[in-house]
Amino acid sequence: MITLHDVSRVFEVGDQTVRALDHVDLEIGAGEYVSVMGPSGSGKSTLLHILGLLDRPTSGQYLLEGRDTTTFDEAELADVRRMRIGFVFQFFHLVPRLTAEENVELPLMLAGVPPHARHERVRALLQAYHLDERRQHRPDQLSGGQRQRVAIARATVTRPAVLLADEPTGNLDRASSHDIVATLEGLNADGLTLVVVTHDPDLGKRARRRIKMVDGAIAEDSTP
Amino acid sequence: MRWLDLVRFAWRSLWFARLRSLLSLLAMAIGVAAVVLLTWLGESARSYIADQFQSLGTNLIIVLPGRNETVGGAPPLLSETPRDLTIDDALALTRIPAVHMVAPLAFGVAPVSYRAASAWPGQRARERECPVLGSTHAMLAIRHLTLATGAFLDGVEPHRGAGVCVLGAKVRAELFGDTSPLGEVVRLGDRRFRVHGVLQPMGTSLGLDVDECVYVAVADALALFNRASLFRILVQATSRDGIDAAKADVRRILAERHGEEDVTILTQDSLMNTFDEILAVLTKSVAGIAAISMVVAGILIMNVMVVSVAQRTREIGLLKAVGARARQIRAAFLCEALMLSSLGAVFGLVVGVSMASVAGGMYPALAKPVPGYAAFAALAVAMLAGVAFGVLPAQRASRLDPVQALSRR
Numbered sequence: 094m095i096t097l098h099d100v101s102r103v104f105e106v107g108d109q110t111v112r113a114l115d116h117v118d119l120e121i122g123a124g125e126y127v128s129v130m131g132p133s134g135s136g137k138s139t140l141l142h143i144l145g146l147l148d149r150p151t152s153g154q155y156l157l158e159g160r161d162t163t164t165f166d167e168a169e170l171a172d173v174r175r176m177r178i179g180f181v182f183q184f185f186h187l188v189p190r191l192t193a194e195e196n197v198e199l200p201l202m203l204a205g206v207p208p209h210a211r212h213e214r215v216r217a218l219l220q221a222y223h224l225d226e227r228r229q230h231r232p233d234q235l236s237g238g239q240r241q242r243v244a245i246a247r248a249t250v251t252r253p254a255v256l257l258a259d260e261p262t263g264n265l266d267r268a269s270s271h272d273i274v275a276t277l278e279g280l281n282a283d284g285l286t287l288v289v290v291t292h293d294p295d296l297g298k299r300a301r302r303r304i305k306m307v308d309g310a311i312a313e314d315s316t317p
Numbered sequence: 318m319r320w321l322d323l324v325r326f327a328w329r330s331l332w333f334a335r336l337r338s339l340l341s342l343l344a345m346a347i348g349v350a351a352v353v354l355l356t357w358l359g360e361s362a363r364s365y366i367a368d369q370f371q372s373l374g375t376n377l378i379i380v381l382p383g384r385n386e387t388v389g390g391a392p393p394l395l396s397e398t399p400r401d402l403t404i405d406d407a408l409a410l411t412r413i414p415a416v417h418m419v420a421p422l423a424f425g426v427a428p429v430s431y432r433a434a435s436a437w438p439g440q441r442a443r444e445r446e447c448p449v450l451g452s453t454h455a456m457l458a459i460r461h462l463t464l465a466t467g468a469f470l471d472g473v474e475p476h477r478g479a480g481v482c483v484l485g486a487k488v489r490a491e492l493f494g495d496t497s498p499l500g501e502v503v504r505l506g507d508r509r510f511r512v513h514g515v516l517q518p519m520g521t522s523l524g525l526d527v528d529e530c531v532y533v534a535v536a537d538a539l540a541l542f543n544r545a546s547l548f549r550i551l552v553q554a555t556s557r558d559g560i561d562a563a564k565a566d567v568r569r570i571l572a573e574r575h576g577e578e579d580v581t582i583l584t585q586d587s588l589m590n591t592f593d594e595i596l597a598v599l600t601k602s603v604a605g606i607a608a609i610s611m612v613v614a615g616i617l618i619m620n621v622m623v624v625s626v627a628q629r630t631r632e633i634g635l636l637k638a639v640g641a642r643a644r645q646i647r648a649a650f651l652c653e654a655l656m657l658s659s660l661g662a663v664f665g666l667v668v669g670v671s672m673a674s675v676a677g678g679m680y681p682a683l684a685k686p687v688p689g690y691a692a693f694a695a696l697a698v699a700m701l702a703g704v705a706f707g708v709l710p711a712q713r714a715s716r717l718d719p720v721q722a723l724s725r726r
Binding site: 142145147148167168171172173174175176180182186188189190191199200202203204205207208247248251 | 318319322326329330332333631632634635636637638639640641642643644645719720723
């Protein structure tokens with residue numbers, strides 16, 4: 094479902110060139126559960142951004158569901174992000190002035206889904222994540238775990254093909270972390286492709302397939 | 318993205334930064350209110366002056382000696398008069414079919430004095446300088462004067478002196494106080510006149526305080542000031558449509574009598590048009606100056622939007638991550654700027670219109686509605702400013718790199 098072919102990403106920092114990704118080849122099948130680990134600056138975040146179409150490779154090819162994304166224009170990329178990709182971030186990235194419900198609604202609103210259809214879908218989703226009593230609360234009135242569940246609800250409301258999580262438990266206590274991991278793994282069990290970028294070895298080890306990155310290249314790709 | 322969602326989204330973020338929104342909205346409101354009020358003031362002044370011209374008389378044609386352009390420019394002050402404008406000229410004009418009435422007018426300033434018969438010896442006569450107008454009975458109707466008491470040069474022959482005068486309200490009050498002036502004798506320069514009538518207070522008309530004037534027979538005035546030429550001839554046409562025909566006839570007859578065209582003929586219309594044009598230009602330039610404040614308000618809105626984009630960088634990154642197109646982000650921020658400017662404009666319009674109606678209630682001379690074009694133009698300019706100054710911040714937001722925007726703390 095995801096195919097990276099000889100992908101490099103080069104940043105110009107001052108007069109230095111930094112190879113964040115160095116000729117990476119990667120194949121991820123539908124329904125896989127992949128963790129990406131590695132030290133800071135190993136390129137794992139850049140990999141996630143490229144997989145999520147937030148960033149484009151400097152060279153190489155990225156096929157998502159068989160389509161070459163490197164030829165997409167800005168609007169097409171946005172549409173694919175909205176419909177096929179879900180993001181979960183370390184810092185939740187909820188819009189502070191909107192309620193939990195409205196935050197989850199965002200992708201549907203951007204897609205132009207009529208309010209009635211939107212509400213139905215969002216309510217059902219919030220119920221599934223045990224957030225129905227917190228619908229009308231704003232992010233600052235929610236706990237960390239609840240915020241991340243709202244973010245997961247938002248990431249999955251358009252029923253994407255792949256969920257990309259960047260340190261999803263990095264800002265949470267143990268109990269909440271456990272809760273969030275369970276939620277993500279539940280989604281994966283239902284067939285959603287899950288890619289988790291993390292520092293946390295405990296979290297990384299839970300994945301069926303573990304990728305270790307060093308200096309912009311895949312150093313280890315194991316499926317124990 | 319649906320239209321209503323866009324507005325709601327923009328409204329939420331404006332509401333979230335209420336104080337900031339309110340302040341920039343207020344700036345726009347002040348600009349719009351200023352434009353509305355100043356245009357209203359200009360328009361009111363215009364119609365006030367139109368009223369003044371109406372009070373001068375209806376369907377008036379004014380003939381003055383000396384040739385000059387009929388539209389624009391001041392009447393000739395120092396030009397030489399080739400031929401006198403005479404009482405006979407005035408009489409000749411009465412034969413024009415489209416002319417209803419003709420009043421010759423002689424003008425000068427003379428000391429007016431009165432010494433009561435009962436005054437004891439040594440008491441000084443009360444005296445003051447007054448504009449003296451020489452005319453005939455027709456003047457009363459042509460200039461829309463109203464008598465308080467007595468008669469207005471009734472039965473005065475144009476060529477004959479009558480030795481009578483009519484006093485303006487102020488002159489009467491100053492010379493006679495509470496006593497009745499009818500039948501008393503006043504001195505104008507070196508001549509004596511019996512008071513035959515007194516005018517109602519009328520106030521100022523075109524810079525001349527009617528209440529300060531003394532009216533005498535035209536022949537008396539010419540003799541008093543030792544002049545042969547009239548100051549003006551006032552001609553009243555039978556109707557508004559007759560003005561042009563009457564004017565042409567006046568020109569032809571006077572040219573025949575004088576051998577050449579040596580008079581200036583003004584119509585009330587052309588005078589009024591001149592003033593109208595001047596005031597219209599004045600109104601527009603004042604409104605234009607006020608419109609500058611709207612541009613300033615627009616820049617303030619831009620400032621607010623730029624700050625808003627900077628503060629919401631992470632949100633913009635998130636929006637991009639969840640699939641907002643650059644176009645949608647641009648639309649969201651443009652919508653905010655437009656809402657700020659149009660809300661401000663509507664607020665300013667309400668304030669301006671209510672201030673105009675309050676001021677109109679206090680000064681009935683200005684009681685005119687706010688001109689629709691001003692309200693419309695102010696709204697349009699405000700919204701235009703909102704869009705124009707919203708483009709830059711919106712563009713900036715839409716071009717943010719999502720990765721960098723998301724990583725901003």
